Structures are given as C-alpha cells and as structure tokens.
Amino acid sequence: MKIRLCFVLIFCFLTAGCSSTAAQSSQTTSEERSTVELNVFAAASLQETLEQIADIYQAQKPSVKIQLNLDSSGTLKTQIEEGAPCDLFISAAQKQMDELDITVGKEKNPDGLDYVDADTRIDLLENKVVLVVPEGNLCNITEFEQIADQAELVALGNADVPVGQYSEELLQNLGVWNQLNQSGKITFGSNVKEVTTLVSEGVADCGIVYATDAFSAGLDPVDQATETMCGRVIYPAAVLKTSEYPSEAKAFLEFLTSEEAVAVFESVGFQPLT
Structure with missing residues (x-):
C-alpha cells in the first residue's frame, strides 16, 4: 500500500511538472506571437534620425520591432512594386509616393498603382x-x-x-x-x-x-538652393495597403510627429511639417 502511494505521488509530481513546462512553453509562444515587426522603408537621408527614433519607440513599445530598410526612394518604390513586405513608406520626394498612390490621378500615377493608404498620407518633413x-x-x-x-x-x-x-x-x-x-x-x-x-x-x-x-x-x-532653383524638398509618409500591421504602422507614423521625434529630426536640420 505504501509503495502504491509513492507511485501515485511521483506520478502527480511529474504530471504537474509537465503541465508547468507546457504552460511556460505556451506563454513563451504567446509572447513571441505578440511581437510585431514593422517594416519601414525610408529614404537613405533619414538613416541617422530614424535609427535613433526607432530606439526610442521600441523602448516605449517593447512588443514592436522596427525593421528599417534605407535606400534611395526610387529603389524602395521598385522593391514595394516587386512585393517586398512594407508597412510604412517615407519618400524623399512626392514623385515616388505619387507613383504608388492611385488617388493622385493618372498624370502622376500613370501605371495606376494602388499601394498607398491615402487616408494616412502626410507631408512629414522638409529638407534643403x-x-x-x-x-x-x-x-x-x-x-x-x-x-x-x-x-x-x-x-x-x-x-x-x-x-x-x-x-x-x-x-x-x-x-x-x-x-x-x-x-x-x-x-x-x-x-x-x-x-x-x-x-x-x-x-x-x-x-x-x-x-x-x-x-x-x-x-x-x-x-x-532657393525654392525657385529646385522647388521644395518635401518628405511624404504613408501606411501601405499591403501592410500586415496597419494599426501599429499608423501608431508609429503618429509617433514620428510627436515632440520626441520632432526633436531628433530638428537636431540634424529637418523642418517638421505636422
């Protein structure tokens, strides 16, 4: 009888241990799934500022990882057309954004590309x-x-x-x-x-x-250069319709207009427009 009781106790202990391990594993899996990776495509001239801003944002929102893809706006536009995963696009000129935004009309978007969520599009910054x-x-x-x-x-x-x-x-x-x-x-x-x-x-x-x-x-x-020499250098930004995480992308775009982000942009000479 005592031997049988020992076996029962050992079995219960092992079962509890397995349940605990399973629960921890399930919790870890849940935490991993809750992490959002935002793909932000941005003009190369934004590298230093966006890296700094991304660090600030991730410290406040540890469940969001900002993945920056920094290159020329033309290259980024081509990558988006070819299906590269992108949640938020920041161009160094209106031209590349227009060519992805069907709402601007055929003259500016001759190929009729429909990637931009026009409701989110803003003029974010000005450069010289x-x-x-x-x-x-x-x-x-x-x-x-x-x-x-x-x-x-x-x-x-x-x-x-x-x-x-x-x-x-x-x-x-x-x-x-x-x-x-x-x-x-x-x-x-x-x-x-x-x-x-x-x-x-x-x-x-x-x-x-x-x-x-x-x-x-x-x-x-x-x-x-003056405005008459080459016009204004405006950086538009918008969430894409193909975004896997549109809500999180909109939240990060909104953060780019916050006092914290604006201070970083202004520190290198950008002029915020929002």
Whole structure:
C-alpha cells in the first residue's frame, strides 16, 4: 500500500511538472506571437534620425520591432512594386509616393498603382538642397553658379534618386546641365550617402546633397538652393495597403510627429511639417 502511494505521488509530481513546462512553453509562444515587426522603408537621408527614433519607440513599445530598410526612394518604390513586405513608406520626394498612390490621378500615377493608404498620407518633413565641398576646397567653389567653370568633377545623385532629380532641375535652371553632362564632369551616386562620401573623400570637387546629410557627414555647406532653383524638398509618409500591421504602422507614423521625434529630426536640420 505504501509503495502504491509513492507511485501515485511521483506520478502527480511529474504530471504537474509537465503541465508547468507546457504552460511556460505556451506563454513563451504567446509572447513571441505578440511581437510585431514593422517594416519601414525610408529614404537613405533619414538613416541617422530614424535609427535613433526607432530606439526610442521600441523602448516605449517593447512588443514592436522596427525593421528599417534605407535606400534611395526610387529603389524602395521598385522593391514595394516587386512585393517586398512594407508597412510604412517615407519618400524623399512626392514623385515616388505619387507613383504608388492611385488617388493622385493618372498624370502622376500613370501605371495606376494602388499601394498607398491615402487616408494616412502626410507631408512629414522638409529638407534643403545644399552645395558641399571637400576639406580645403581647392577649387574655391562658394556658390552653385561656379560649378560649371571651376569644378573638374561634380558628385550628384542618379536620375532615379530624389536628390539627383532636384540637382538636375537646379543645374537646368542655371543653364549648365548640358555643359556638365556632355563634358563628363559628373560622377553619380546611387543614393545621397554615396554623394557625401565622394565629396568627403575628395573624389569630387563638390557635390549637391541635402542639408541633413551634409550635417551627418560633417560637411559645411557653402551654398543653399532657393525654392525657385529646385522647388521644395518635401518628405511624404504613408501606411501601405499591403501592410500586415496597419494599426501599429499608423501608431508609429503618429509617433514620428510627436515632440520626441520632432526633436531628433530638428537636431540634424529637418523642418517638421505636422
């Protein structure tokens, strides 16, 4: 009888242990499932600020992991079209956002692409286009008008990169684009970070970038473009219709307009618009 009682007690103990282990395993699985990974596609010029803001947000919302994909806006748009998972898109120009937003009409969205949740779309930030030179400034370039005559090599963004589009418009308005292009004086970067590197390392005599990227690269601008030169540099942001977590994406977008996030954007020279 005593032996039988011992077996019963051991069985109960083992069963309880297994139940406890199963409960812990179930709890862990539940916690893992509750973690949301937001895929945020953003222009490369937002790298430093968004990395900092993502850290702040994740500290407040540990159940949300921000996965940043930073590249040129044109590259990001192509990735979205090709089916890459994206919850929130922040472009460095209206063009790439428009081409994914069916509500803007056929003129701006000729392919009729319908990815953007237009109800969430906002103009988030404004940047400035500036002229930068390497340390020493051997060509003594101090303004955009001197580029064609005094620079041997100019660093610009590619045509599919917003900073490249702003740069071409600026140089067209100055009447020197064809001269520079035909003389082989232009070297192109696939995004704005590559342009700042070409200037910082002295490969190019000057370059056209955003003010925030000049700041991040430790380059002092020698000239700043006016609105009549290349228009305003606006960064639109929107949640995509293909988002797996639209509610969480909207919450993070709202956080990007908070005082905490705005302070980070302003620290490098962005001008918040919301």
